[in-house]
Every structure is written in C-alpha cells, then in structure tokens.
Amino acid sequence: VTASSPAPLSTIDQSRNLTRIVLRLLSIAMLVIFGIGLSIFFGQVFQLSFAGFIPWVILVASIEALVTYARGQQIEGRERQLFRLSEVVTLAFILRVVLLLAQNFTSIQAELAAMQTGFLGTFFSGKFILLFLLGLFSWWTTAYYADLYDQFHERELDVLWDALGLVHNTLKQIRNRMLGVSVSLLSVLVMCMALASATFSIPGVLDIKAILKTPTWLVTVFGVLLLVQLSLTQFALLRSRWEIDRSKVSPGVPRQWLLSGLILLGVICVVAALLPTEYSMSFFEMVVWLAGIIAQIAQLIISILYLPLFFIFSLFSKQPPQDLPPMPGLEPPKLTPPAGVPLVLPPFLYILRDLLFFGGLIFIIGFGIYQYFSSNSELLKRLRAFPFFSWIARLFHELAGLFRAANQSIQLQIKRLQASGIHLPRIKGGPGRTSPTPTDPREKIIHLYTILVDYAGQHGIQRNHSETPTQYEQKLSARVPAAQTEVTDLTNVFIQARYSPRIMDEFSAKRFSDEIGAVKKTLDDLEEKNNNQQKANE
Amino acid sequence: MSEIMVLLLVVLIAVAAVTRETFVLVLGYLLVGTYLFGRWWSHHSLKSVKISRVFTDHVFPGETIPVEIELANRSWLPVIWLGIRDLHPVYLSEIRSFKQVTSLSSRRKQVLNYHLKATRRGLYSLGPMTIETGDLFGWIDQVQSEFPAEYLTVYPKIIPLRNPNLPSTSPMGSLRYRQPMFEDPSRPVGKRDYQPGDPLKRVDWKSSASSARLQVKVFEPSIDLEVSLFLNMNSAEYHGKSRFDGPELAVVTAASLASWAVGNRQSVGLVTNGLDQLKVGEDIQPVQPHKGQAHLMRMLEALARVKSSAEGTQPIIEMIRRYRHTLGWGTTLVAITGSADEDLMRELLLTRKFGLNPFLIVCGWYVEVNIPVQRGKAYGVPIRIFHSEDDLKVWQL
Numbered sequence: 001v002t003a004s005s006p007a008p009l010s011t012i013d014q015s016r017n018l019t020r021i022v023l024r025l026l027s028i029a030m031l032v033i034f035g036i037g038l039s040i041f042f043g044q045v046f047q048l049s050f051a052g053f054i055p056w057v058i059l060v061a062s063i064e065a066l067v068t069y070a071r072g073q074q075i076e077g078r079e080r081q082l083f084r085l086s087e088v089v090t091l092a093f094i095l096r097v098v099l100l101l102a103q104n105f106t107s108i109q110a111e112l113a114a115m116q117t118g119f120l121g122t123f124f125s126g127k128f129i130l131l132f133l134l135g136l137f138s139w140w141t142t143a144y145y146a147d148l149y150d151q152f153h154e155r156e157l158d159v160l161w162d163a164l165g166l167v168h169n170t171l172k173q174i175r176n177r178m179l180g181v182s183v184s185l186l187s188v189l190v191m192c193m194a195l196a197s198a199t200f201s202i203p204g205v206l207d208i209k210a211i212l213k214t215p216t217w218l219v220t221v222f223g224v225l226l227l228v229q230l231s232l233t234q235f236a237l238l239r240s241r242w243e244i245d246r247s248k249v250s251p252g253v254p255r256q257w258l259l260s261g262l263i264l265l266g267v268i269c270v271v272a273a274l275l276p277t278e279y280s281m282s283f284f285e286m287v288v289w290l291a292g293i294i295a296q297i298a299q300l301i302i303s304i305l306y307l308p309l310f311f312i313f314s315l316f317s318k319q320p321p322q323d324l325p326p327m328p329g330l331e332p333p334k335l336t337p338p339a340g341v342p343l344v345l346p347p348f349l350y351i352l353r354d355l356l357f358f359g360g361l362i363f364i365i366g367f368g369i370y371q372y373f374s375s376n377s378e379l380l381k382r383l384r385a386f387p388f389f390s391w392i393a394r395l396f397h398e399l400a401g402l403f404r405a406a407n408q409s410i411q412l413q414i415k416r417l418q419a420s421g422i423h424l425p426r427i428k429g430g431p432g433r434t435s436p437t438p439t440d441p442r443e444k445i446i447h448l449y450t451i452l453v454d455y456a457g458q459h460g461i462q463r464n465h466s467e468t469p470t471q472y473e474q475k476l477s478a479r480v481p482a483a484q485t486e487v488t489d490l491t492n493v494f495i496q497a498r499y500s501p502r503i504m505d506e507f508s509a510k511r512f513s514d515e516i517g518a519v520k521k522t523l524d525d526l527e528e529k530n531n532n533q534q535k536a537n538e
Numbered sequence: 539m540s541e542i543m544v545l546l547l548v549v550l551i552a553v554a555a556v557t558r559e560t561f562v563l564v565l566g567y568l569l570v571g572t573y574l575f576g577r578w579w580s581h582h583s584l585k586s587v588k589i590s591r592v593f594t595d596h597v598f599p600g601e602t603i604p605v606e607i608e609l610a611n612r613s614w615l616p617v618i619w620l621g622i623r624d625l626h627p628v629y630l631s632e633i634r635s636f637k638q639v640t641s642l643s644s645r646r647k648q649v650l651n652y653h654l655k656a657t658r659r660g661l662y663s664l665g666p667m668t669i670e671t672g673d674l675f676g677w678i679d680q681v682q683s684e685f686p687a688e689y690l691t692v693y694p695k696i697i698p699l700r701n702p703n704l705p706s707t708s709p710m711g712s713l714r715y716r717q718p719m720f721e722d723p724s725r726p727v728g729k730r731d732y733q734p735g736d737p738l739k740r741v742d743w744k745s746s747a748s749s750a751r752l753q754v755k756v757f758e759p760s761i762d763l764e765v766s767l768f769l770n771m772n773s774a775e776y777h778g779k780s781r782f783d784g785p786e787l788a789v790v791t792a793a794s795l796a797s798w799a800v801g802n803r804q805s806v807g808l809v810t811n812g813l814d815q816l817k818v819g820e821d822i823q824p825v826q827p828h829k830g831q832a833h834l835m836r837m838l839e840a841l842a843r844v845k846s847s848a849e850g851t852q853p854i855i856e857m858i859r860r861y862r863h864t865l866g867w868g869t870t871l872v873a874i875t876g877s878a879d880e881d882l883m884r885e886l887l888l889t890r891k892f893g894l895n896p897f898l899i900v901c902g903w904y905v906e907v908n909i910p911v912q913r914g915k916a917y918g919v920p921i922r923i924f925h926s927e928d929d930l931k932v933w934q935l
Contacts, residue, residue, distance in 0.1 A: 190550065194559055216561040223568045227675060234676035238619070247637035253619050256641035260618045261674050268575065272567035 012243065015254050019232050020153050026229050027145040028062045031138050033222045034185050035059070038134065040218075041192035050127050053102075054134055061091060061135040065142035072143075073150075091139065092132055099128055141181065148178050156236060159244040167240060175233045182226050189222055220272070224265055231261045418462060441509040445497040448509075448516050449490065459523045469495055483522040486515040576673035579615065580681050583671050586613035587620065587642065589685050591664065596691045596839070597656045603630075603690065605664065607650040611642040618674060622650065624667040630654040630690070659694040659789065661815040661843045663687040689816070693838045694793040699933040702798060704763060704870050705895040705920060721757040729753045764805040764827050766865050767792045768873045770854040771812030771846040776876025780902030783926075784876040785812075785846035787901040790927055791874055793841050798933075800834040808837050809861045811851045812844035819850070824861060827869070855885050867893040874899045878910035883917040890918070899924060 035058035043051035068087060075083060100108055114122040152174045158167050235257055242249050384390060438444050453463050453472070461479050463472045473491040477484040493512050497504050550566045592606040607624065611617050624636040636652045654664075665687035672680040729745055732752035745753040769792045776784035792808065799806035807827030814820045822844050825837050852860075854875050865871065871894045873886060878900050886896035898921040900910050907923055914921030924930060 187549075190562060190565070193561055197559065216564050219561040219565045220568060223565045227568075227572055230675040234672075234674065237676065238672070242621070242639050245637060247621065247623075247639050250638065250640040253639055253641045256616060256618055256643070257674070260616055264572070264575065264579075264674060268568055268571040272564050272571060275563075275567050 012239065012249065015239065016153065016156060016236070019236055020149055023149050023229065023232055024066055024146060026225055026232075027142060027149075028059070028066065030182060030185060030222060030225050030229075031062050031141060032059050033218060033225070034189055035134070035138070037189040037192050037218055037222075040215075041196045042130075044196040048127075048130075050099075050102075050131070053099075053131055057095065057131050057135045058138040060094075061139040062142040064091065065139040066146060069143055069146045087139075088136070091135055095132055095135060096123060096128055099131070141185075144181065145178065148174055148181075152178075152233070152236065156240050159240045167244065168237065171237050171240060175237065178229065178233065179226075182229060186219075186222055186226060189219060193219060216273075220269065224269065227265060228261070231257075415462060418457070419460065441504040441506050442497045444509040445493060445504060445512050448512055449494040449498075452490065452516050452519060455520055456523060459527055469498075480519065480522050480526060482526075483519045486519050486522075490515050490519065572675060573677050576675055576677050579618075580671055580673045580678060582613065582615065583611075583617040583620070584669065584681055584683050586615070587611055587617060587669065589667070589669060591624070591667065591685070591688055593654075593664065593688075593690065595689065596693065596835075598693050599656050599658060599695050601656050603654040603656060605636075605652050605654060607636075607652075607667070608647065609640070609642060609650070610647045611645060614644045616644050617642040617671060619671060621670045621680075622667060624652075624665055625687075626654060626664050627662045629657055629660065630662055630664075654690075656690075656692040659692045659786075659842050662690045662692065664690055691839060691842045694789045694841045695927070696797045696838075697790065697794040697927060697930045697934075699794050699798040699930065702795060702933045704765060704795075704872065704897055721759045723757055725758040726755050727758045728756045730756050762804070762868075763799065763802075764807075764866060764869045765795065765799050766807045766809060766827055766861075766869050766871050767795060768854065768858060768861075768871060768875075769808065769810040769812065769841075769844070770857070770873070770875035771810055771844055772848065772851040772853060773846045773876075774848040775854060777902045777904040779904040780876060781846075781848070784902035784905075787924060787927065788874045788876070788899075789841050789844065791899055791901060791924060791930065793838060794930060794933075795872060796834055796837045796841075800829065800831060803829055805829050806833075806837065808840060809857060810840070810844055811854065811857050813847050813851065815843045815845050821851075824864075826864075827866075855881055858885050858889065862889050862892055862894060865894060868895065870895040870897055872897045872899060874901060876900065876902045876905065878913050878921060880913070883913050883919060886919045887917045896920075898922070 032055055035055035038058075039051040039054040042048045042054065064087065068083075072080060072083060100111060103111070111122060152171060155167055155170045155174065235254070239249070384393060438447050449469075456476055457463065461476055463475075467475070469491050473487055477487045480487065490512065493508060496502050497508075550562055550569070588608075588610040590608045592608060593603055594601075597603055605624075607622060609620065609622075619639055619641050621639045622637070625634065626636070628634055631654050636650075638650055640648060640650065642648055665685060667685035667687075668682055669685060670680045670682040672678065729742055730753070732741065732746075732754050736754045740754040742753045742755050769788055771785050771788070773781040773785055796806045796808065805827035806829075808822075808825040810822050810824075812822055814822045822840050825833075825840055854873060858871070858873065862871065871886075871889055873882070873896065875882070875898070878898055882898075886898060889896045896919050898910075898914065898919055900921065900923045903925050905923055905925065910921055910923060913919075
C-alpha cells in the first residue's frame with residue numbers, strides 16, 4: 001500500500017522536539033504569571049513593599065533551573081548533590097545582593113553596618129527568606145516540569161518497540177502529573193486573587209479593604225496557557241498512537257492543530273470576555289428567594305384547603321365570622337446591583353436573567369458532578385461509606401420501607417374487601433390492560449387470558465402475584481366446577497402461548513375465545529345463583 | 539484527565555457563584571467553553587465529513603486497482619485531524635489495512651490513494667472503513683464512525699482457447715465442423731461434378747449449363763454448439779491433495795470454455811454446486827445458456843464468486859440429475875470435476891440417452907491419467923485431464 005502524501009519521518013521528530021521546547025517555555029510563563037498573582041496578593045493583603053520583586057525572582061529561578069537542568073541530569077551521585085547545593089547557594093547570594101542594591105545608598109550603608117554586627121540576622125531577613133523560598137519553589141517546580149517533559153519525550157520514543165497500551169498509559173500518567181501541578185498552581189492563584197480582592201476586617205487585628213480590582217487577564221492568561229499545555233500533550237499522545245499504529249500522518253496535521261487551537265482559544269477568550277459577569281443577585285440570595293417562593297406556594301395551598309373548614313366551623317360558631325386569614329403574597333427578591341450600575345430594565349428582567357444564569361450554573365455543576373462520579377465509581381463507594389451519607393442513605397431506605405409497608409397494607413385491605421364480596425370500582429386505563437386488541441394469535445391468547453383473570457377477580461376469585469397459572473387453574477376449577485374442562489384447556493393453551501415457542505394459529509385463538517366466553521357465562525350464572533340464594537335467605 | 543478538569547470547573551463555578559468575582563467567572567467561561575465547544579466540534583466534524591471510496595469493482599487477475607478515498611469537509615469549520623483505517627483482505631495487499639491521519643480545512647476536499655493488486659479470483663470486501671477524530675484538549679475520547687464495506691470482484695483467469703473440440707449433434711450452426719454429415723446449405727464453398735446419389739436439389743443448373751456437365755453445390759459442414767458447463771465445487775470429490783488447486787483449475791477451465799464459446803457466438807450456460815460468497819450459505823444460481831458478451835460477464839461474475847466446500851454442497855451426480863432435464867436436445871454437457879468414478883461415468887452415459895453430448899474434464903495436480911481415460915473409453919464419454927493451467931494449452935493449437 002502506498003499513500004499519496006506520506007509524512008517524512010523527520011516531521012514527527014521535529015514536531016516532537018518543538019513540543020518539548022514549547023512546553024518548557026510554557027511552564028516558565030505559567031510560573032511568572034503565578035508570581036505576578038502572588039505579588040498582587042502579598043502587596044494587597046500584607047502590604048509588602050517588595051512584592052514587586054516576586055515575579056522577577058520566579059523568572060530568574062525558573063530560567064536558571066531550566067538552563068542547568070540538562071547539566072544536572074548528566075552528572076550522578078554526590079557530584080550532582082554538590083552541584084544542586086551550589087546552585088541554591090548562588091541563587092541565595094545573588095538574591096541577597098539584588099535586594100541590597102535595590103535600596104538607596106543610606107539604607108545599603110546601614111544594612112552593611114548591621115551585617116558586621118549580626119551577619120546571620122541581617123542576611124536572613126524576613127524579606128529575603130520569603131523571596132528565597134518563592135525562588136526555591138519556582139526553581140523546584142521548573143525542574144519538576146522539565147523532568148516530566150523529558151520523561152514524556154522518552155516514553156514517546158518507546159513507541160518504536162514497546163506495547164501501545166503500556167506507552168499510552170505511562171504517557172497519560174505523566175500528563176496527569178503535569179496537569180496536577182498546573183491545576184494546583186491555578187487553584188492557588190485563584191485563591192490568592194480572591195483573597196486579594198476581598199475585604200477583611202477583624203477589629204483591632206486586621207482591616208483590609210478591597211481597593212484593588214483583580215486583573216481578569218491574569219487568571220485568563222494562566223487558563224489559556226493551561227489549555228495550550230493540554231492541547232500540546234494531547235497531540236503528543238495522539239502522535240504516539242499514530243506512530244505505533246503505523247499510520248501515515250499528513251504534514252498538514254500539526255499545522256492544522258496549531259492553527260485551530262489558536263483560533264479556538266482566541267474565539268473562546270473573546271466570548272468569555274464578552275459574557276456578562278455582573279449580577280444583581282448573589283447565588284445564595286437567589287436560592288433563598290426560590291425557597292421563599294416554594295414556601296409561599298405551600299402556604300397558599302394550605303390556605304385554600306383551610307377555607308372550607310373555616311366556613312363549616314363558622315356555621316356552628318355563635319360569634320360573628322371573623323375575617324378570612326390573609327392570603328400569602330409573592331414578593332420579588334431585593335436586587336442589589338453592583339456599585340455604580342443603575343437598574344435600567346424592569347426588575348423582573350434582571351430576576352429572569354439571573355434565574356437563567358444560575359439555572360445554567362446549577363446544570364453545569366450537576367453535570368460535572370455526574371460526570372465525575374460516573375467515571376470514579378470507587379470514589380462513590382467511599383463516599384457512601386462516609387457516616388453522614390450512609391445515615392442519609394439509611395434514612396431514605398427506611399422511608400422507602402415505610403411507604404412499601406403502607407402500600408402492602410392498603411393492598412391487603414383491598415383484597416379483604418374484595419374477598420368479602422364488595423366490588424370495588426375498577427380504574428380503567430391501567431397500565432398493560434388498555435392496549436388495543438392484539439392481532440397476533442399468541443398475543444391474542446395472552447390478552448384473553450388476562451381478561452379472564454380480571455373477570456374472575458371481579459367475581460371474587462383473585463389471582464395472587466405468586467400463583468402460577470396451574471395453581472390458579474386449580475383454584476378457579478374448584479370455584480367453578482361446571483367449567484373445569486374449559487379452565488384446564490384454557491390454562492394449557494395459555495402456558496403454551498406464553499412460555500413455549502410453539503406457533504399458535506388463529507384457530508387456537510378462536511377456540512380460546514369461545515372457551516373464555518363459556519367460562520365467563522358460567523361465572524355469571526354462579527354469581528346470579530348466589531345472589532338469588534342470598535335473597536332467598538334474606 | 540477530564541475528571542480533574544471537571545472537578546476544577548465545578549469548584550470554579552461554585553466559587554464564582556458565591557463570590558461574584560469577575561475573573562473566576564471568566565476563567566469558568568473559558569474552561570466550560572473549550573470543553574463544550576471541543577466536544578461539539580468533534581461530533582460535528584465527523585458528521586460534516588463526506589466520505590466515498592472510488593475503485594474499479596470488477597477486475598481480472600493481475601490488474602492493479604487504484605483505490606481513492608475522497609474526503610469532503612462540508613462545514614465551515616476545519617477538521618483538525620481525521621484518522622482513517624480501511625481494511626482489506628490479505629489477498630489484495632501485503633498490508634491488511636490502509637491507515638492515514640489527515641486534516642481538512644473548511645469546505646475542502648482531499649483524495650487519499652492506495653493501490654491493491656488482484657492476485658486471485660474471488661469476491662473481496664474493501665472495508666469497513668473506520669473514521670475517527672477527537673478534540674484539541676483530550677476532554678473526551680475519540681469519536682468514531684464507520685463507512686460500510688464495498689465489494690471487489692476479481693474475475694477468474696481466462697486462457698484463450700482456439701479449438702476445444704467439444705462434441706455436438708446440432709447441425710447447421712455458426713461453428714465450422716469437419717464431418718460432412720452436418721453440411722450447412724447456407725454456407726456454399728464450391729461446386730463439383732455430379733455423382734450418383736447426389737440429390738437433385740443440390741444441382742447447380744446455371745453452372746451445369748455453362749460447363750455442359752452436371753454440377754452440384756458443395757456446402758461447408760457446420761454445427762451449432764450449445765454448451766452447459768457443470769462445475770463441481772465439492773472439494774470432497776477432488777483428489778485428496780488437490781482440494782485447493784483442483785477446484786481453482788476447474789474454475790479457470792470453465793471460464794476459458796465460456797469465453798471461447800461466447801467468442802465463437804455459441805450459447806453457454808453454467809450450473810455449479812459451489813457456494814456463493816456474496817450470499818452466505820446459498821448456492822450460485824444456475825446461468826441458462828445464452829450468447830453475447832454481457833452474458834459472458836454474468837458467468838464470469840458467478841465464477842468469481844463461487845466457493846468450493848466439502849460440506850453443504852451436493853455431489854455432481856445429483857446436480858446432473860437435477861438439471862439435465864432443463865437442457866435442450868443436443869446440448870453439450872461439460873462436466874468439470876476432480877475425479878471420474880464409475881457412478882459419474884454411468885450418469886454421463888445416461889445423459890447421452892437423453893440426447894445430450896457429455897464431455898468430462900478432470901482437474902487437479904494429482905489426478906491419475908490411466909483409469910479415467912480407460913473409463914472414458916469404456917463408457918464412450920470423451921474425457922480430458924488437466925493437471926495445471928498449462929495443460930489447457932492443448933486447446934490453443
């Protein structure tokens with residue numbers, strides 16, 4: 001087989017190398033954005049003047065980790081540990097020098113003098129320790145990312161000799177680890193941004209007012225970088241699959257992937273920026289309002305039900321009738337528009353909009369939870385084992401048992417009433433009994449037998465659910481001895497029609513129908529005879 | 539992976555709903571948008587791609603078959619990647635499937651090519667073809683659809699014959715013959731002097747007058763040959779070691795004879811007990827004797843599809859008994875089988891009494907020569923033994 005446009009092997013190699021380089025750059029960019037977020041957080045919450053250093057420290061530490069990563073991989077054992085230690089010391093020294101030089105001349109002089117008296121205390125200042133720890137964190141994260149990328153790359157090369165499933169599973173595991181780190185960074189970033197834009201007030205301890213509006217672009221760009229990382233690693237996964245499958249890959253596929261990815265992300269970013277983000281009601285206000293509406297509706301129903309009783313009791317009362325209790329009214333929730341945004345539309349439109357928005361949110365959350373638990377059945381089992389949930393489950397189980405017992409009790413009473421000769425009105429249109437008369441002989445026989453059982457039931461010969469057709473035949477024959485032959489024949493034909501593959505013909509169905517008529521007539525005669533006898537006795 | 543992201547989404551949206559933070563909502567929109575759009579795009583891509591497989595579906599052995607897979611993206615959105623896997627039988631190619639990954643821009647068409655080689659007769663299925671695609675981020679698993687299989691018919695090999703010398707008792711046809719008893723009045727070839735016994739209606743009075751001697755017309759003998767090929771595909775009736783090559787050689791012989799007959803404007807039909815590859819478990823329907831190229835192609839198609847089997851096929855004797863009544867008087871019944879046992883010879887002798895002209899061809903590499911020939915002589919049934927396709931060349935002389 002020859003393909004029209006096979007991809008040269010070097011294209012895949014080039015694509016693979018390019019992916020590795022882009023992923024490394026991505027990790028640095030993500031860490032820098034993370035650093036900017038931290039600087040906003042520390043600057044806003046702790047009012048740290050040196051917070052602006054954080055992104056730069058993170059950038060330098062990340063680049064250093066990336067540059068020295070290859071060298072670190074080449075050496076082994078003690079030499080490697082010493083190499084890493086020297087890196088840390090160098091990083092600390094450079095950071096300290098930069099912090100020193102960033103001050104004015106007088107401060108430098110004062111700090112140098114302080115170092116002469118107490119070196120360690122001055123060198124390891126709080127500012128330095130925070131920046132150094134953040135630098136170390138970014139250094140370690142970059143090295144970890146680089147290690148994961150290398151592992152990913154090496155496992156990708158294994159497709160030439162290893163089993164597809166093995167390679168794919170390993171690649172997926174490595175990818176999940178990458179995503180785990182990135183998602184953790186994003187979560188911390190979101191938390192920091194949320195805290196930075198919140199107002200804290202602990203009397204006498206802390207009083208921070210949200211004066212800064214968190215820049216939306218920061219988290220958005222991080223999200224976009226995360227998606228780019230996802231996209232690149234997904235392409236690498238597919239590429240390994242195609243390669244191991246010996247599929248010819250057209251040269252246009254990587255280009256199309258890149259273009260489509262960029263266009264898609266661009267469009268989604270624009271749409272996300274244009275979608276509304278300011279709402280008149282918060283989520284909890286909406287929930288409380290909805291709960292209020294439900295409560296008011298319930299109150300209204302109770303009031304309507306109460307009215308007849310009220311009138312009846314007022315007839316027996318000597319006192320003049322009081323006024324009717326007030327009917328509950330449905331009040332719209334109070335809208336709290338964002339500061340500086342006047343309400344230009346009628347309030348119900350805002351409520352409708354918010355309802356749609358929160359309805360969509362609840363749907364997405366529900367869908368997400370469903371997806372998550374449907375793909376993690378083990379987690380669901382563990383959750384069920386949790387005491388609170390197991391208690392809830394037990395409660396529902398008990399309630400279900402209670403309802404079942406009540407249902408059984410009612411059914412028992414109905415049967416007793418029927419057995420005592422009281423004919424309860426049959427509700428027509430019950431399930432399974434209202435289907436149009438079947439045309440197939442087999443179905444016709446089954447249908448006619450059902451009619452017979454119903455008819456006999458109305459005449460006091462009910463069939464229990466546990467009774468087999470043969471058992472019911474004995475019961476019916478005992479009560480209607482005049483039609484014993486027909487009943488036996490009917491039961492045999494029904495068993496054949498219901499449980500055997502034997503072909504039933506029209507003749508059998510016709511004979512069955514005639515016999516049913518005969519048994520019905522016998523039942524009617526019997527009932528008439530009983531009634532006459534009862535009247536005679538009376 | 540998607541579980542982590544779904545969980546993150548849920549947390550983000552919950553945080554956004556509670557805190558009313560713009561950046562969280564925008565991030566939620568971004569992630570939800572990529573998830574929903576990516577999911578929709580994958581399914582949409584698969585639906586919007588129109589696929590067709592173009593190839594010559596009837597070929598002769600030895601021909602190369604170019605197969606074109608035409609892909610057309612009917613959507614304005616591009617198809618990021620499209621994995622195509624088209625299966626085909628091992629007899630048509632060393633590699634059992636064609637696999638390619640490609641991408642399609644919006645409203646574009648693309649043609650993928652591969653070639654197959656028809657090495658042996660048969661009915662082959664190309665496909666089914668599996669098409670798959672996926673999203674950019676791996677949110678969802680790959681989505682697949684299937685393009686149904688199509689059939690390729692490889693006709694049996696035809697060896698051009700010149701004169702198989704099939705017996706016939708039908709005079710005055712379009713086929714030249716040597717015995718003068720089948721002289722055809724519509725084929726005058728000359729004149730000769732009158733001899734006592736010549737019927738007067740053959741006297742050419744004009745020539746007699748001009749030459750002053752009685753001249754009679756001389757006609758070329760001709761026969762009309764209606765051939766019915768009885769092809770035995772019951773491999774149990776072939777020599778034990780020729781159960782594979784014997785039936786195949788029989789098919790080649792039948793195809794060559796049919797081609798020769800149609801080429802000489804004679805009627806030819808086919809009756810076989812072989813199974814139909816197209817309709818599993820069913821026999822090939824008999825083809826009534828007819829003339830013409832279209833009829834030959836129908837026969838070749840039947841011969842391409844016929845499959846030998848040791849079970850489920852009736853013996854050739856049963857086949858002859860069943861169908862000989864349907865043949866016209868004087869038809870040449872050519873039985874192509876793998877052995878010439880006494881029962882078969884007796885049956886062929888019986889067909890002669892029905893006014894048919896039996897002719898037996900025994901195929902197979904390991905077939906003995908002496909016994910069948912002696913039996914043929916004993917029963918007066920002409921017989922030919924072919925060990926390989928080369929033996930058919932005796933009819934090319």
